[in-house]
Amino acid sequence: MILSFKMALRSIGANKLRAALTMLGIIIGVMALVVLVSLVSGATGTIGEAIAGLGSNLLTVTVTDDKGSPVRLSDLKSWVDSEPAVAAISPYASATLTGGRGTESDSFTVYGVTPDYYEISSQQLVIGRYLKNTDVDNASRVCVLDENTATEVIGYADCVGQEIRLGGVPYTVVGIIETEETLAARLLMTGLNAYVPYSALIRLSEDVGTNVTTFYIGPSEGYAVLDAEEAMKARLLERFREDENAFRISSQNLIEEAMNNVNSVLTILLGGIAAISLIVGGIGIMNIMLVTVTERTREIGIRKAIGASRGNILVQFLMEAVVLCMLGCALGIFTSWAILRVISVIIASTEMKLPLRTDVVLLSVAFCFLIGVIFGLYPANKAAKMKPIDALHYGG
Amino acid sequence: MIELRDVSKIYQIGEERVRALDHVNLHVYPHEFVSIIGPSGSGKSTLMNIIGCLDTADAGQYLLDGVPIEAYSEYELAQVRNRKIGFVFQSFNLIPKLSAEENVELPLIYQGVKRSERVRRVKEALEKVGLSQRAKHQPTELSGGQQQRVAIARALVTRPSLLLADEPTGNLDSRTSREIMEMFKELHSQGNTIVLITHDNDVAREAKRIIHILDGRLSEVKL
Ligand SMILES: Nc1ncnc2c1ncn2[C@@H]1O[C@H](COP(=O)(O)OP(=O)(O)O)[C@@H](O)[C@H]1O
Ligand SMILES: [Mg+2]
Numbered sequence: 001m002i003l004s005f006k007m008a009l010r011s012i013g014a015n016k017l018r019a020a021l022t023m024l025g026i027i028i029g030v031m032a033l034v035v036l037v038s039l040v041s042g043a044t045g046t047i048g049e050a051i052a053g054l055g056s057n058l059l060t061v062t063v064t065d066d067k068g069s070p071v072r073l074s075d076l077k078s079w080v081d082s083e084p085a086v087a088a089i090s091p092y093a094s095a096t097l098t099g100g101r102g103t104e105s106d107s108f109t110v111y112g113v114t115p116d117y118y119e120i121s122s123q124q125l126v127i128g129r130y131l132k133n134t135d136v137d138n139a140s141r142v143c144v145l146d147e148n149t150a151t152e153v154i155g156y157a158d159c160v161g162q163e164i165r166l167g168g169v170p171y172t173v174v175g176i177i178e179t180e181e182t183l184a185a186r187l188l189m190t191g192l193n194a195y196v197p198y199s200a201l202i203r204l205s206e207d208v209g210t211n212v213t214t215f216y217i218g219p220s221e222g223y224a225v226l227d228a229e230e231a232m233k234a235r236l237l238e239r240f241r242e243d244e245n246a247f248r249i250s251s252q253n254l255i256e257e258a259m260n261n262v263n264s265v266l267t268i269l270l271g272g273i274a275a276i277s278l279i280v281g282g283i284g285i286m287n288i289m290l291v292t293v294t295e296r297t298r299e300i301g302i303r304k305a306i307g308a309s310r311g312n313i314l315v316q317f318l319m320e321a322v323v324l325c326m327l328g329c330a331l332g333i334f335t336s337w338a339i340l341r342v343i344s345v346i347i348a349s350t351e352m353k354l355p356l357r358t359d360v361v362l363l364s365v366a367f368c369f370l371i372g373v374i375f376g377l378y379p380a381n382k383a384a385k386m387k388p389i390d391a392l393h394y395g396g
Numbered sequence: 397m398i399e400l401r402d403v404s405k406i407y408q409i410g411e412e413r414v415r416a417l418d419h420v421n422l423h424v425y426p427h428e429f430v431s432i433i434g435p436s437g438s439g440k441s442t443l444m445n446i447i448g449c450l451d452t453a454d455a456g457q458y459l460l461d462g463v464p465i466e467a468y469s470e471y472e473l474a475q476v477r478n479r480k481i482g483f484v485f486q487s488f489n490l491i492p493k494l495s496a497e498e499n500v501e502l503p504l505i506y507q508g509v510k511r512s513e514r515v516r517r518v519k520e521a522l523e524k525v526g527l528s529q530r531a532k533h534q535p536t537e538l539s540g541g542q543q544q545r546v547a548i549a550r551a552l553v554t555r556p557s558l559l560l561a562d563e564p565t566g567n568l569d570s571r572t573s574r575e576i577m578e579m580f581k582e583l584h585s586q587g588n589t590i591v592l593i594t595h596d597n598d599v600a601r602e603a604k605r606i607i608h609i610l611d612g613r614l615s616e617v618k619l
Pocket of ligand 1: 407408409414415416434435436437438439440441442443
């Protein structure tokens with residue numbers, strides 16, 4: 001076995017250029033498989049993390065057509081009180097405003113929410129207090145910042161009581177929450193964030209009115225997201241005259257599910273492409289092996305004349321095909337690794353993890369081995385079947 | 397040792413049928429040195445290939461050590477070629493990419509001999525043909541006579557009971573031919589059974605027994 005391995009290496013080494021060209025198909029196939037699958041899983045992994053970070057059990061309602069009876073803050077309150085499955089509802093609106101301390105001005109993303117948002121979004125208070133119902137009732141000029149924003153704008157995080165300007169209006173900082181650490185937060189919500197009472201945001205932004213068009217719902221403990229969803233759906237259907245198209249309820253789980261579907265479809269698709277290129281590579285190997293067998297017919301005859309059995313010849317040529325495949329596979333994995341490293345360096349800032357996935361590597365090794373055997377078998381068998389006398393007399 | 401009974405071999409080339417061997421009967425006993433002589437195209441190689449189990453007859457029976465050749469499976473035939481027969485060809489038939497010693501080693505590998513034993517026996521066989529100095533050389537770096545000696549070493553290394561040589565001196569000049577023939581005579585004196593094919597009367601005369609072949613028919617020459 002070791003001997004036939006060495007023999008195979010030698011005869012591959014005897015024709016390096018040809019071997020390299022033959023292996024190219026396999027190398028590219030393996031690279032396609034490893035790099036693409038790693039990229040997809042890396043990307044979906046980080047996006048999935050981001051989604052999970054948003055809080056996994058919240059429902060989002062978007063009203064697209066209010067049929068003349070828009071949703072008001074008071075409606076939200078009454079729904080929370082009357083639906084046992086619903087624990088919290090917060091309107092959600094955002095506006096980009098200039099703001100800052102003193103004369104400085106930066107671009108802020110200002111969110112208009114109610115105290116329920118704290119629970120729904122699983123924010124964590126660090127110092128001070130969160131928004132209160134009275135703040136909402138009075139449209140008080142108070143705001144909650146995240147730590148990052150506080151340090152950026154004021155210079156330190158412990159800044160409860162300080163005043164900043166948002167859209168030219170002075171606001172008092174009443175609380176500081178933790179900065180969201182997820183990738184999505186970094187990608188989507190970098191910059192300066194301030195949370196103010198919904199009623200206050202109405203005054204700051206023309207785009208935000210008393211009619212609530214987007215709100216978040218948190219289900220009660222002991223109730224499934226689906227229960228809350230059903231209850232709210234019934235409510236909203238009643239309100240909007242049984243028109244299902246007037247609003248949209250989506251849950252995070254659905255998004256996650258969709259992500260997973262996309263992920264698996266993508267993986268299958270890319271895996272399929274890679275498999276096809278590997279098979280094409282395999283056909284290349286078969287082709288070259290057939291040429292090799294023909295070229296070496298005389299050698300086969302000699303070997304048979306001095307006592308090589310069918311099995312010996314079969315193993316010899318099969319080994320050559322498999323070694324060729326595995327060498328290509330190893331080179332492919334190595335280049336994939338290099339490519340992934342380069343990509344990770346380029347996108348280092350996003351913290352996307354791109355390790356060489358062991359399962360993918362093992363899969364490609366197994367696949368290459370199989371391809372070597374499958375596509376090597378026909379030429380090897382052709383060699384093994386030759387009659388010694390015919391082989392010896394081939395070409396002189 | 398070798399017994400051919402009414403062996404015939406017919407080649408069909410298009411419409412034409414060539415009777416390369418015509419009801420051949422031949423008996424070769426252990427430790428004999430037989431030479432078969434005949435003009436080109438008389439069927440010598442065909443006969444040799446059948447004796448060497450490289451080819452099979454179309455009719456008749458071939459018994460090797462009393463066993464009919466049809467009784468062997470393909471795998472067993474490979475074993476017979478490997479262990480019982482040593483073959484020397486006119487055109488040497490060395491594998492060009494392998495060095496002299498690797499060529500000689502090959503039959504031992506197929507026999508499954510251990511590495512240390514292989515090394516020892518290869519060395520021994522190359523010494524016997526006087527080529528120890530050239531062990532690492534590739535066939536292309538050797539002269540015809542040296543190549544043929546490597547081929548003989550390869551045939552001897554398995555210590556076969558039967559040595560077959562198909563015009564071993566056919567591609568060599570007369571001086572090297574004589575050296576090679578000396579080697580065969582010596583091998584015979586050491587107890588090997590040798591069947592040697594040639595079209596050269598001088599070469600044939602070295603053997604104890606000479607058989608003529610013409611158009612696929614044998615006739616014994618009594619000395
Ligand atoms: N593979 C073959 N196909 C067709 N005819 C062949 C083949 N081998 C040998 N012959 C014919 O058989 C006859 C005997 O050939 P061969 O045994 O090679 O003669 P020799 O070795 O005595 O020169 C010749 O007429 C040759 O043309
Ligand atoms: Mg001949």
